Amino acid sequence: MPANPETDTFGFIVNDLSRLIRAEMDRRTTEAGLGLTTGEGRVLFNVRRAGPVRQTALAERLGVEAMTLSGLVDRLEAKGFVERQPDPADRRAKLVTLTEAGATVVTKIEPIATAIRSEAAHGIDPDDWQRLLVSLRAARANLIANRAEALAGEDAAA
Incomplete structure (x- = not known):
């Protein structure tokens, strides 16, 4: 593709x-x-x-x-x-x-x-695969933290 x-x-x-x-x-x-x-x-x-x-x-x-x-x-x-x-x-x-x-x-x-x-x-180098997983976990953690902050802000405004 x-x-x-x-x-x-x-x-x-x-x-x-x-x-x-x-x-x-x-x-x-x-x-x-x-x-x-x-x-x-x-x-x-x-x-x-x-x-x-x-x-x-x-x-x-x-x-x-x-x-x-x-x-x-x-x-x-x-x-x-x-x-x-x-x-x-x-x-x-x-x-x-x-x-x-x-x-x-x-x-x-x-x-x-x-x-x-x-x-x-x-076909992906094992070290690259591990770095990918670490990066994806960090991206997930970032989005979870942002969501938690947004929800906390909504609760405070209510």
Whole structure:
């Protein structure tokens, strides 16, 4: 694909990479008979990483609306991969917890994700790849900090 200065910018490239990764994950998890969407897989990985987590915090972490997450969790719960449990600190809130079956399916997804990352890094010097990851983490941290500042400013103005 020829370079296009309008679409070879940071935002376009990151969005294209995200779309390509999601499509490839969907294709490979379907081929593997896992019956999961990329969104469902992201929920499982994030619950494993966070441990029992409130649905509201999980939605924020994933960058999705609460209703979108609710649908994902409903489907995962029906498959036996997660459970909703009352939050001992707030009876109105629910904690999403990974089940043993959910942990098993995450271990089946890991090699698929590893292969896709390896293919993405193909032909890139390992040191350059590590620098890219460091730079992307810094860009993410910058945007998170800017968002937090903007939200704090909105709260102060209200």
